[in-house]
Amino acid sequence: MVKLLTEEQRRQVLARSHGPTLAGVLARHHLKMDDKRRRNLEAQKASEEQEGFLLPALKLSDRGYRGAGGGRMASVGRQVEYRASSAQAAGMWPWAVGAGAPLIGTPVGRHLLTGAPVLFDLLSWFVEGLITAPVGFVLGLNGYGKSSFVRRMVLGGVAQKVTTLVLADVKPDYRNLIEAVDGQVIDLGYGYGRVNPLAGGVLGSILPRLAVFPELARKMLTELRARQLQTMSGLIELSRGSAVRDYEETIISSCIEILYNEKGFDAENPPLIEDMYKLVKEGHPELMENAAAVGEHEYREATRDLQRSLRGLVKGSFGEIFNGHTTTEIDLDAPAICIDVSHIPEGHTRLKAAVMLVCWSDGFAAIDAAHALADAGLGPQRRFQAVMDELWQVLGLGEFMVDRVNSLTRLNRTIATALWMITHTITDLEAMGSVSAANKAKTFIERARVKVIGAVPEAEIDRLERIVKFTGTEADMVTGWSSPPARTGERRKEGEPKEPPPGQGKFLIKVGETRTPGIPVQLIFTPSEIASGIHDTNSRYGDLTSDAVSDDEDGFEGEGAA
Numbered sequence: 001m002v003k004l005l006t007e008e009q010r011r012q013v014l015a016r017s018h019g020p021t022l023a024g025v026l027a028r029h030h031l032k033m034d035d036k037r038r039r040n041l042e043a044q045k046a047s048e049e050q051e052g053f054l055l056p057a058l059k060l061s062d063r064g065y066r067g068a069g070g071g072r073m074a075s076v077g078r079q080v081e082y083r084a085s086s087a088q089a090a091g092m093w094p095w096a097v098g099a100g101a102p103l104i105g106t107p108v109g110r111h112l113l114t115g116a117p118v119l120f121d122l123l124s125w126f127v128e129g130l131i132t133a134p135v136g137f138v139l140g141l142n143g144y145g146k147s148s149f150v151r152r153m154v155l156g157g158v159a160q161k162v163t164t165l166v167l168a169d170v171k172p173d174y175r176n177l178i179e180a181v182d183g184q185v186i187d188l189g190y191g192y193g194r195v196n197p198l199a200g201g202v203l204g205s206i207l208p209r210l211a212v213f214p215e216l217a218r219k220m221l222t223e224l225r226a227r228q229l230q231t232m233s234g235l236i237e238l239s240r241g242s243a244v245r246d247y248e249e250t251i252i253s254s255c256i257e258i259l260y261n262e263k264g265f266d267a268e269n270p271p272l273i274e275d276m277y278k279l280v281k282e283g284h285p286e287l288m289e290n291a292a293a294v295g296e297h298e299y300r301e302a303t304r305d306l307q308r309s310l311r312g313l314v315k316g317s318f319g320e321i322f323n324g325h326t327t328t329e330i331d332l333d334a335p336a337i338c339i340d341v342s343h344i345p346e347g348h349t350r351l352k353a354a355v356m357l358v359c360w361s362d363g364f365a366a367i368d369a370a371h372a373l374a375d376a377g378l379g380p381q382r383r384f385q386a387v388m389d390e391l392w393q394v395l396g397l398g399e400f401m402v403d404r405v406n407s408l409t410r411l412n413r414t415i416a417t418a419l420w421m422i423t424h425t426i427t428d429l430e431a432m433g434s435v436s437a438a439n440k441a442k443t444f445i446e447r448a449r450v451k452v453i454g455a456v457p458e459a460e461i462d463r464l465e466r467i468v469k470f471t472g473t474e475a476d477m478v479t480g481w482s483s484p485p486a487r488t489g490e491r492r493k494e495g496e497p498k499e500p501p502p503g504q505g506k507f508l509i510k511v512g513e514t515r516t517p518g519i520p521v522q523l524i525f526t527p528s529e530i531a532s533g534i535h536d537t538n539s540r541y542g543d544l545t546s547d548a549v550s551d552d553e554d555g556f557e558g559e560g561a562a
Contacts, residue, residue, distance in 0.1 A: 004041070005034045036060055083116045101519045104128050106156025108149075112477075112506065112520040120509060120519070121156050122418035122450060123383060131449040131511060134385075134418035139445075139464075140454025141424060141482055145505045147173040148535050149452060149523055150387060150420055154336060155181075157385050162418075164336040166387045167363040168356035172342045173389065177534040183336035186328045188355055189343025190320055193327035197231045197358050198256065199270035200224055202330050202366040206373060207267060213376050220372050224365065229253050231361045232276075236309040238354045239318055248306050250290045255279050258286065273323045277310040317351050322358070330366045332382070339363075353393055360388065367417055385418035392428035395441055402441045421448065425456070426463045442467065451510045453518075455481035455503035469515040474508060477520060481506050 005013065010031070017027035040059050059065065064072035083103070101111055105124035110117060122134035140146045151174060154164045158181050166174040178185055187193045200207070203224050210217040232252050233244045244252075258279060259271040280287065280303055283296065293299035314323045321344075330337055339359045344352045363386055373379035395402060421444055423429070429441040445451065451468050458479045461470060470478075481503020510518040529535060 004037055005030070010034065081114045081116055101521075102128070102130065104130070106153060106159070108152060109505070109522045109524040112522055118509075118519060118521040120521075121153055121160075122420070123157075123162060123385065123416075124160070125450070126418070133447070133449045135448045136418070136420050136450040136452060137445045137448035138420065138422045138452045138454070139425065139460070140452075140456060140507075144455040144481065144501065144503050145507070145523055146422055146454055147171075147389070148505065148525075149454075149507055150174075150389070150422060151177050151535065152523065153385070153420065154178075154387070155529075158183075158335050160383075161335075162383045162385055163332065163334070164385050164387065165330075165363045165366070166336075166338040166389070168359045168389070169338050169340045170342060170352070170356075170390045170393065172338070172340045174338050174387070175340050175342075176532075176536075178336045178338035180532055180534055181335055183338060184328075184331045184334035186330070186337070186339045187343060188321060188327075188339060188341050188359070190317075192343045194321055194324040195355070195358050195362065196270060196272060196324060196326045197235060197322055197361075198228060198259070198273065198276065199326050200267040201326070201362050201369075202332060203227075203369040203372075204267040204270070205329075206369045209378055210372060210376055216372060216376055220368070223368055225253070225256060227361050227365050228256050231358055232256075232273075234357045235313055235318070235322065235354050236306070238350050238357070239312045240305070240309045241350075247291055247302070251280065251287050251303065251306060252276075254284075254286050254290055258284060270325070272325070273310060273319075274314045277307065277314050280307055280310060317348060318354065321351070321355060330362060332366055332370055337363075349393065356390075356393065360386075371416070381416065383416045385420065387420045387422070389420075389422045391421050391423040391444070395428055421445075425460055426467075430463070449511065453478050453508045453510060454506070455501070457482055468510050468513055470510075471515055471517055474518060474520075478503075478508050 013027045013030050013034075016023050017031055018024060019027075043060070043065075059067065061072060063074070063076060064070055066072050101116060101118045101120075102125075103117065103119050105119045105121040108118045108120050122131070122136050125131045126134040138146050138150060154166070154174065154177060156162075157164045164178075164183075166178065169175055175185055188195060203220060207217055207221060207224075210220060229249065229252060233249055236244050236248075236252075255276045259265050259275060263271065263275070263279070265271040265275070283299055287303070288299045291299055291302040293302050312318060341352060341355045341359070344355060367384050367386070370379065370382045370384070374381045426442070426445065429444060430438045446467055451464075453464070456464075456478055458475075461475045461479060464470070481501075483502055505523040506520065507523065508518045508520050525535060
């Protein structure tokens with residue numbers, strides 16, 4: 001027999017239920033239980049009144065009716081949240097909680113936990129004060145979408161009139177995208193193009209226009225000479241495999257000044273490396289003083305190694321690319337610029353790193369030139385983002401390259417310029433010969449205000465913990481992304497799509513160094529991106545996977561618009 005409260009008892013319990021005391025809590029519980037008993041009793045009576053057959057009596061619980069056909073839920077899943085404007089979703093659900101991802105910047109994809117749209121890019125967040133510097137670092141294993149993520153940043157920049165410079169496209173990963181948006185593609189390599197490290201480039205070409213601003217012109221000339229010195233020193237170090245001595249760097253600096261001031265070279269007719277080699281070989285009073293040499297014989301002994309290094313840059317594989325006038329200058333009027341260095345054979349590691357070093361120097365110099373024109377009122381204020389992909393290739397050549405990359409990035413006047421640095425693992429920054437070099441290399445990621453973490457192994461989280469803090473959930477999430485797809489042992493049927501790895505296209509956007517939760521996002525390709533093939537870097541496997549989607553080596557197959 002179900003015991004129900006009488007009407008008098010319900011009035012008494014109801015009177016006590018309004019109080020905040022323990023008695024009020026108990027009274028509200030009694031009322032709730034009485035309501036359930038009454039509903040269950042009514043359901044039982046209704047089932048007994050059915051003609052022809054009896055329905056089982058269902059008891060109502062907090063999660064639905066118990067019993068066969070009742071529909072009780074053992075666990076209640078989280079409601080899917082959608083974000084929309086007040087005009088689109090007025091009054092539908094006014095108590096939703098925000099997703100923690102501001103709607104500012106380039107559309108990336110959907111939030112992995114809430115399904116809300118995620119928008120992000122360095123310059124937009126910097127302008128809104130969400131980060132203190134527009135510098136980002138992307139980490140992740142091969143094949144999980146690093147380059148696809150950065151390509152989306154490039155597309156967003158083009159839409160916002162931000163000029164993107166991909167300063168050394170190694171594979172190439174960005175060429176198709178730059179061509180699709182009518183950008184400029186510069187080819188470097190054997191038989192493709194040359195770049196002269198002693199030329200002024202864009203920065204040198206604007207100096208005559210700055211003549212009416214003597215102080216600004218002097219500052220830009222000093223900047224140009226510093227970059228030329230850094231670039232030449234870096235090339236010599238790469239060629240010889242050891243650091244340039246202090247007096248050799250002084251000789252190189254003096255050679256640049258002598259060539260431009262005494263030998264008749266200028267921005268329109270710049271000197272070549274062979275001109276510097278001849279100058280060092282012939283000698284000059286200032287060069288002899290820099291070498292602290294007494295007499296011609298002592299000077300030749302002091303500069304013997306430098307002459308050998310310069311000769312190596314004039315002849316051989318280095319000379320094919322660097323000992324000649326620049327084939328194609330950077331065009332800052334292009335919406336995006338890509339320097340394709342994929343024509344250099346894979347085995348020529350030092351040469352490829354040297355080309356990357358020169359390209360970075362020229363790119364940052366071009367950015368400085370645009371800012372100088374804006375400061376002088378001779379051009380609009382421009383915004384840029386520079387992409388430094390495959391950073392590990394340069395850092396892996398030796399400790400001296402850490403200083404060169406550090407100098408290049410610090411010489412960059414970062415006004416209105418975002419910088420993306422991309423590599424596979426933090427061990428690329430730690431794998432230096434000395435502790436000091438490793439610590440200096442790690443400042444690259446420490447200076448990055450935004451870290452974008454893709455699929456990484458568990459050991460990588462332990463290494464990153466010293467720089468950026470992860471919650472336990474985040475650590476499990478990003479390491480779980482690196483799990484391989486299920487292996488059934490069966491070959492895919494014709495027309496069946498290839499199953500991507502579980503972490504492909506998933507990233508965790510971390511801001512700052514605290515344990516503040518980051519933003520987990522699933523990158524989503526738009527239909528136009530998929531149709532254009534700009535994310536497909538596995539095109540050479542087309543005949544082998546003609547019945548399946550050819551995925552990006554650093555991406556994944558998207559599904560609709562972000």
